[in-house]
Structure formats: C-alpha cells, structure tokens
Amino acid sequence: MAKYYDESIETASRETIRQIQSENLIKTVKLIYDRVPLYRNRMDEAGVKPEDIKSVDDLHLLPFTYKQDLRDTYPYGMFTTDMDNVVRLHASSGTTGKQIVVGYTEKDIDMWASCVARALTAYGATKSDIVHVSYGYGLFTGGLGAHDGAQKLGATVIPVSTGNTARQITILQDFKPTVICGTPSYALHLIEALHEAGLSKDDISLKIGVFGAEPWTDEMRVQIEEGLGIKAYDIYGLTEICGPGVSFNCECQSGLHINEDHFIPEIIDPDTGEVLPDGQVGELVFSAVTKEAFPILRYRTRDICMLSHEKCSCGRTLVKMAKPQGRSDDMLIIRGVNVFPSQIESVLLSFSETTPNYMLIVDRVNNSDTLEIQVELGEEMFKSDEVKHLLTLQSQISEKVKSTLGISAKITFVEPKTLARTEGKAKRTIDKRKLY
C-alpha cells in the first residue's frame, strides 16, 4: 500500500520546499499585481513592488488580505483569469455579511483534488476503498472537495451529501463504504441514529473517517472511533484557500501536515501582525501560490493555531499545524477570560456520564458575564434517579471548568437528544450579550 501520494513533495528537503514556494510566490505576486487592482493599490500604498519579492523570505513585506476584501470585490474582483477559463465557483456565507465567491480553473481543481488525495493516502485509503461523502454538496467546498479527491485516488465515491440520516444508514449497511467523510458532529449524530435503529459498528464496514470543517477535540475523536469502529482523521481547509485538503493528519493523528508547496503558512500576532516563530500560538495566515483563478496572498484566516517543523515519524517533512483551537471570531471573552468552545468540550468529554452534545449560553446579568453550559446526559445517567450522583457530577464538572479555564459556569443537565443536531457545522454558542 502506497504510503505517500506525492512522495517527492511530501518528503522533500526544506531547501526544495522553499525553492518551490519561492518560485510560485514570485510568479503569483506578479500575476496578482497585474490583474487585481485591490492588490496593486495595497502594494503601492505599502511601497512594495513585485520585484522586491525575491524569495519566500520576503513574504512578510506583502500586505495582508482580509475576508472583507473578498466582500468588497464581490463577486469576481479578485480573480486573476478570464471567466472563460473558470470551470467552477464555490462560495461561503459565514455567519455574517455577504457571501464570498472563489473560482477554479481545471488545473486548480486538479491541484485541489491531489491535495485531498494526499490526505486520503495518509489515512491509509487506496483505490480499493468505497468513500461515503456526507459533507454537503453545493457551494460549500466539503462535498465536491472530498469527492474529487477520492475520485482522483481512484476510489469508488458515493456522493451522499447531507440529510436523510435513515437513508445514510441504509447506504452504510448495503453499499458497505469503508471510508466516511463528514463533519465530526454529524458523525456523532450518525452513531446515535445507528443505536436508535438497533444497529452498531458491527453492522457497517467503515475503517476510516475523514472529519473536518469545524473544531473537534481529541476526546471527541475517541468517541467517534469507538462508535463507528474506525480510525478518525482530521482534515482542514477553508473556502478562500481551496476547501478541504489545505492540511491533513497522518498516521500519528496529531497535528496536520500542510500542503505547503501550494499553501504557504505563517503564524502572526493578530494584534501587531508580527510573524511568530514555531511553537507560538497566533493567527494562521495562508498564501495560496499555485492557483490560476483565485490565488491569494497573506490571507488572515482568523484560525488560532501554531506551527511545528519538528520531524514527524510518518516521514513527511511538510510543516505541521496544531489542531486549530477555534476561530478568533468564535472565541468568547467571558469576564475577561478567553474561552474557546473546544476547551469546554474537552472538559465535558473527560466525564463518562455526559455526551458531546452541549450548548454554551453566555449572558450579561447586572453588568457581569454569565456562562451556562447545557449538556446532555448519557441515557444511563439520565435514567438513574440518584439525585446525589447528579449533584456530585454537576459540582465536579463545574470545578474542572473553573480549574482548567479559570471561569465559573452554571452546569445544566438536559435530557438526551434535546439539543438541536446539525448535518453541517455544529452551533455551540448562544451569546445573548450581542443582542444588547
């Protein structure tokens, strides 16, 4: 079984990678300066000319690009090729504002598919696998991105998309897929639905899970692996760069290797814009330097993360990013403390009596922030009428939240299956403070 999809790149020396990055960066800066007024104006304002960029070391000279820039140039103002060459559009609305639109040439789609094929190979998938894609198909990049990657690998793709969980279970039983792609929260929903149908992991043939599009913790990974009888791997990406396949787990399941021949990463201090060294947490910034229709330079992802160039035992030399903790725009500031939903998820999942289904409700009462954590109890715990045990559990969770995050929270237990389930990205917070 092939260990790498693109061995010469995935195990290349640092000098080789830097050389490839430099060549592509120089070409892309010229292209963008010539074709996109927004970049030209911004580079002129910063006093940077394309010829100042001589290697990847000069990347920091370039101005940043923001999501707002994509909105301001909506829909095609940042494309670098004529629409005649664009064969596909994707878009993302995000939580606020106008949607952003990105375009791909045929070559761009092929590059993206190879990035996903590299990921699938790292997870141990081959052309003999049957891949059940339950990411949404449409303007969202998850469905078609996973689809094209699996097809590029030569695997059999089942383009299921989201929804109709009962039908998805029938497909899992009858078509016998060995790989499933979807959001981690949907995987949990599938596990519940399997149990409700009187089925278990032994009634399906899955071996590998490809999960991403939202933050998920290692604790959640363990639950998914047990519930579906698989190895669960992380895949990361964003619409503005290419969709899934920007980075991927390897067999070590810790950290994600970035396809850095295409996407050059940096970690910056989000306040000062200063580039931070390996191991420091900051905002992830990407430059996509091999795309024809929609290259992008120094794009501020808002994802909070860190990088590591340490040697990986899988043999890949591609730089690794840590599992993103969340987005700076999802970060809650509760009484001055920065909290990511994923940190609370880790605490909740360290207790066997609760489930990974939770909702954080933040409010402001008498000028002070309050946090309520609603969490579903497991069936067994719910059926037990031992009030004492429930009260003890409540105070244990609350103490652990306090000791790990430094904030107090009200813990509310809710009945199993009462919090809303999503087929796409999970919604974990209600911030009532924003309504004032």
Ligand code: DLL
């Ligand atoms: O979510 C692309 C994607 C589809 C990735 C399927 C993986 C699998 P957007 O809708 O533009 O694109 O959202 C991008 O989602 O900036 C992160 O905040 C978050 N995200 C994506 N993958 C992960 C992950 C797709 N593995 C935004 N872990 C990104 C944590 C993730 N967060």
